[in-house]
Amino acid sequence: MGQLEFMKIFVRVVEAGTITLAAEQLSMTKSAVSKRLSELESNLGTKLLNRTTRSSSLTEAGNNYYNRAKDLILEIEELNQDITSSNKTLEGKLKVALPLSFGINHLLPFFNAFLKAHPRIQLETNFCEYQVDMVEQGYDLAFRIGNLSDSTLQARKLVNIEHCICASPDYINEVGPLNDIKQLSKLKYLKYDNRPSEQITFNHKSGVRTVLLNSYTSSNSGEFLTSLAKAGHGFVILPTFILWKEIKNKSLVPLFSEYKIPTMHGYAIYPANRYLPSKVRALIDFLTQCFGTPHYWDVY
Template sequence: MGQLEDMALLVRIVDAGGIGKAAEQLNMAKSAVSKRLKELENRLGTQLLSRTTRKSALTEAGSLYYQRAITIIDEVAELNALTHGVKKSLSGTLKITMPLSFGLLHLTPVIDEFSQLHPKLKLHIDFVDRHIDLLAEGYELAIRIAELKDSSLQARRLTPIRHVLCASPDFIKKHGSIETLAQLNNLDYLQYGNIGQSHSHLAQSQNAQGKVSLTDAKGKAHTVPLNTIMTANNGDFLKAMAIKGKGVCYLPSFISYQAIQAGQLVPLMSKYQLPIIHAYAVYPQTRFLSERCRLLIDFIAQRFGDKPYWDEY
């Protein structure tokens, strides 16, 4: 192995949080990763990582080497991207994470089209709603629906995510018109929730348990209490229960739009504005953005735009 590969190995060990995790990400034996690290240290004549049975930490020399290695690796990657930029087909492997419902419903056809344009590109995709540490788990890119707070990441806004408060025609027939705060107050509610800590876009866009936020035409915010009769951690399930007439449901339009188009669900509180969040492409700010990553982000952004098709109902 050359010195550039050894630099990349050290960076992977540090970013992953240890030799064991780095070995898993590289699909190598832990002993092989340890051996290569030791060979690098012997060649440099200094210890880069202080290792114990429980954790590893950069030494002072290791910290300097790590920071310079990041710069050199990114510069080489940028040079390669510029040199090969004329190529029409991408190659290599792109490891991505994306939310389950949004990914399956809307990113699947986009990824399919992109992969047809770049048949040599290998994609490793995880559909998960939990928050993932990109560096620690070896991901190059994440698609997230949230209001971002992690300053260690760079992000590009892809498309707005609007929400709909809706119910079935049968539910509305039973309870009457639902267009005022008084009419909405304390109706049966299908709540997004999770027993554990949740990073879901639904959970982040709602207020406390059994409450929804709306803004009137004058810009005044209102919080309305509802009677939570069912809680689930999946928006597609909640949509199905709402169609069955179980209660009022608060859903992103990318989940509810087809049911609304088919007349299975009816939007409520049309004179009020619900919170809008966004879908982002997120990647570590300490890394050069690869050409394959940049082109996929551009491709997704162009397909969805500021007025995505799921808001046309």
């Protein structure tokens, strides 16, 4: 095993956080990874990691070596890709995390087309509403909606996410005329759990308006809340990519359309300190081309 391979193993251990996780991601045994690290330290004549049975931490020399090694690995692999990518068929495992509602309702057709174009890709997907730890769990790519606060991740914006206030015609008839957005505070709010607060800020041509809402029920499923709203249990504030069919068939009616929740975005994200394989880059480029503007779910 050459010096570059030793460096790759060391970098993977640092980024995974433990030898056990690094071994899983590298498809090696834990003992083999430990042996390679010991050989690397022996070759360098210095200790790079303080290791215990449960965790490891960088020494000062290890931190310096890690920062230089990851840049060198990236430079070498980018050089290799530049030389070989034009003639190389995309293949191998591609592990991706996708949000449940958006992934199933809007991304599946695009992944179908991508896999038809690249049949040797082995796609592994995890549909979930929580944020995965990309490095620790070995994900190549994730689609994330909302604000990005993790500085260890790189991102490319793919879509704009708009929201809409909606209720059923029966519920609107039940509560009577709605003329002021402050009236929402007296109605039954079907709250989406990804919103941390019941206090919602809206943008309006007259200025910013903030309304404290009365949460009647809550769920982490936008589809479940949509069904409750259609049945007349209250109003929802949800992304249009969830509500668009109900708005089109008029089972839900937009309210206070002149009041806008600030636009959110959907991103393709990937670890910042990891070489981006050609198959991941190809998928990001493909998804970027798939989303037109305006998005079809915003045309109703």
